[in-house]
Amino acid sequence: MEGSLAPRTVVDLAARYGARLSEQEVTAAYRVSDFAGFIETYKWVTSYLRAPRDYALAAERLAALLFAENVVYGEVTLSVGVMLLRKQDVRANFRAIREAVASFEKRGLRLQWIFDTVRQFGGAAAKEVARRAIELRREGVVAFGMGGDELSVPTSEFRDAYNQAAASGLHRVAHAGEIGGPELVREAVEQLGAERIGHGIAAVRDPYLMNWLANRAIPLEICPTSNVRTGALGLQLGRTALPRGNSAPVPEAPVREAPAREASNEAPVEAPHRVGETPYPVALRDHPLPQLLRSGIPVTLSTDDPAMFETSLADEYASLGEMGLTAAEILRIAESGFSSAFLSPNEKQQLLANFRQGAAALSLI
Secondary structure, X not given: OHHHOOHHXXXXXXXXXXXXXXXXXXXXHHOOOOHHHHHHHHHHXXXXXXXXXXXXXXXXXXXXXXXXXXXXXXXXXXOXXXXXXXXXXXXXXXXXXXXXXXXXHOOOOEEEEEEEEEHHHOHHHHHHHHHHHHHOHHHOEEEEEEEOOOOOOOHHHHHHHHHHHHHOOOEEEEXXXXXXXXXHHHHHHHHHOOOEEEEOHHHHHOHHHHHHHHHHOOOEEEOHHHHHHOOHHHHHOOOOOOOOOOOOOOOOOOOOOOOOOOOOOOOOOOOOOOOOOOOOOOOHHHOOHHHHHHOOOOEEEOOOOOOOOOOOHHHHHHHHHHOOOOHHHHHHXXXXXXXXXXXXXXXXXXHHHHHHHHHHHOOOO
16 A cells, blocks of 8 residues: 555655655656665655554545546555554554545445565564454455565565464465565465465566466466566566665654644655656566466456556556457456455455456457
């Protein structure tokens, strides 16, 4: 959810804490060219999420965006690891989030939540995130996940956290094979029991792994624009090198909420400074999504951090044509979004039936 903060929302949040920003400044900061730049910008923008009302604003605007894009079901990732690092009240934040999206859920948008740990924070922090996810699993938390710098900490250090989550009935997801190699994708499945893999594009470098994922029907959550903007795609295709130094912990932000009519005493956080257009060594047409899909791996399409990457779900679907996918293949990806969801078989069947009915009405099938 944190990556959905549009420039206008960042401006509004910053104003609550005495920082004056323009939408142009935020847009410029969002134009990253590598993974280290993405991490830097992510730390900056989330520094304005300090109190439940801030999370409520972010959630309400995300729900409005999803509703406008005709999304009927979504599983939204929350960076609970960052909340805990900043000593925030996770339960209060989550309550505010749920209340903020309630009006959209009454209108047909259903949301469930994935509590996410940050890999570079380590195994002990992951277990604490898993514990919070377990506590709130009856309030809409459906899964435990992990993002961050996949090269920072060995996969084995997170086994206990994932086992803890699984024992409580939570689903498990993990980012792997984004900037790391194919071996990290397999480790996420074998060691952590991940049921879906975030990104996983490194699998294209290992035909045996692609076959292994296809045989086990492990879905890959593919985010094409993100892969271009973070440099992950260029890295996997051997066109860029990975800048290091991207594993520093997120600096703590005060949890005190500024009074409604007063500025916070905290000094404004300076936005990352970028000049001009950012060149990318790869384009969407270079993405291995078609190869992964045609190998038999279930593929879903997502936006990752849509505001930060200046994309939308509609934009991501439009990019599939640029990659040379057929209409039938695009429909297959859309259906995988439902079949790979953490829902009961009956719920999936109903959503798929509704989708196919709508597609047929538009002469798409």
